[in-house]
Amino acid sequence: MADAAAAPGGGAVLSETMFADVKTTLNLFGIHRREVRGDWSYPPHQHPQYEINFLLAGSQIMTVGGRELVQSPGDLLLIRPGELHSSRSGDGLPFDYFCLHFDLDDRLFLPLLGRLDQTLFRAESELARKASPVLRKMLEPGQGGGPSSVAARMRLQAAAFELFAMLWDAITAESLLLPRASYAKEELAQEIASRLQGAASLNFRHARGPGAGGASAAKGGEGEEDEAEGDGPGGLRRIAAELGISASHCGRVFREVYGQSPRAYWSSLVLHESKQLLADSRHSIQMISSVLGYRDIAHFSRQFKRWTGLSPSAYRRLHLHSSDSGGTD
Structure with missing residues (x-):
């Protein structure tokens, strides 16, 4: 781990801005895009990571904690760790979705993320509109070694951090509505x-x-x-x-x-x-x-x-x- 070099003396430095160290471990799990038939369903389950579910086409009903949430194309759903959830078609027709699970070693981001009142962000919401191109970037085929190559994994992580920055903005915006x-x-x-x-x-x-x-x-x-x-x-x-x-x-x-x-x-x-x-x-x-x-x-x-x-x-x-x-x- 390298430390910043000491500034040279003699008045050579006109200005300097020091940025915070970045030490974050990101784990992405079960990343997949899935197109399914209208009679497909996923049984109730839970996992210890956050899940982001982004609907690309069709209609999906995601039941989270006993509450039915109907997703339309472009809708983004955030599922908290430990929440029981299941999935099925919303209209009996095929649908196409993208899903990823994540764990971030940040003791400040995750507790605040868990306090978000809103978990389903409609396609027209600011977060979903900004996140859509980032999520679609994740779907682009890998180059020079395929989706499992080091370069592909680095691109996935870069896109994920961009997405987390948007979630942080959403947390901040919601905080402004507090008393x-x-x-x-x-x-x-x-x-x-x-x-x-x-x-x-x-x-x-x-x-x-x-x-x-x-x-x-x-x-x-x-x-x-x-x-x-x-x-x-x-x-x-x-x-x-x-x-x-x-x-x-x-x-x-x-x-x-x-x-x-x-x-x-x-x-x-x-x-x-x-x-x-x-x-x-x-x-x-x-x-x-x-x-x-x-x-x-x-x-x-x-x-x-x-x-x-x-x-x-x-x-x-x-x-x-x-x-x-x-x-x-």
Whole structure:
């Protein structure tokens, strides 16, 4: 993982803008386009990922959580994890649809996505109109190696991120309809999360710097997630002071919006960084535990196993085996 190069001295830099680090794992599952007869149906089922179902032609009735939703061409349906759903023709005639399931390692995007009141976006809605060309781009045949090639998978991921940006815009637009007090909480929680991300990024960058011998990156991640905040992970008291609120109010608002404590969110940032480091076999597990601020490798191993159910070495072996076999996107 490369860090930004230090700006040269001597006044050579006229202006500079630093952008946030991007560390996101995206998994796309069961991507398919299916044209079916009018008597075809899919029985009730559920899965642990989000599903996007986009109707290309015909009429489809999707029953979600006991509620019948009739899709017309161009309609986009978002199905939440764990929701029981089934599908059949809406008029007894053939229909054609595109479907994908996704899991995104983003602890802010998914909780807010789950709070969207609207899940069926009609073809004339702003989201469906913008998403339609992106979804149709996913349907284009692969080039230079077919739909399973690396290039094809990269194009799918690029299109998926473009689609998620549109969903984020939809979440933001819906938040604007909330009462002012509720919207203010959303804004405050997002600012707290942004500052926690910035503190984590700074800690990890300093910890990887020359001569670093273990930083405070993991501070606050070693206790239970619902433990009293104290000084808090990522300098939560400092963040609260900068925002002019108490640390307890800071934690209360964050939990209300994201459904988890700032400590739990900080732990997820540390976990994500540890996965990134373990994915690179050049880094020893001893070095990783030091970079993340753990007092010894045994402590890091216990914490990582509590988070994932795997030891760091087992996770590394699994990741390297998956990479060698071409992955399962």
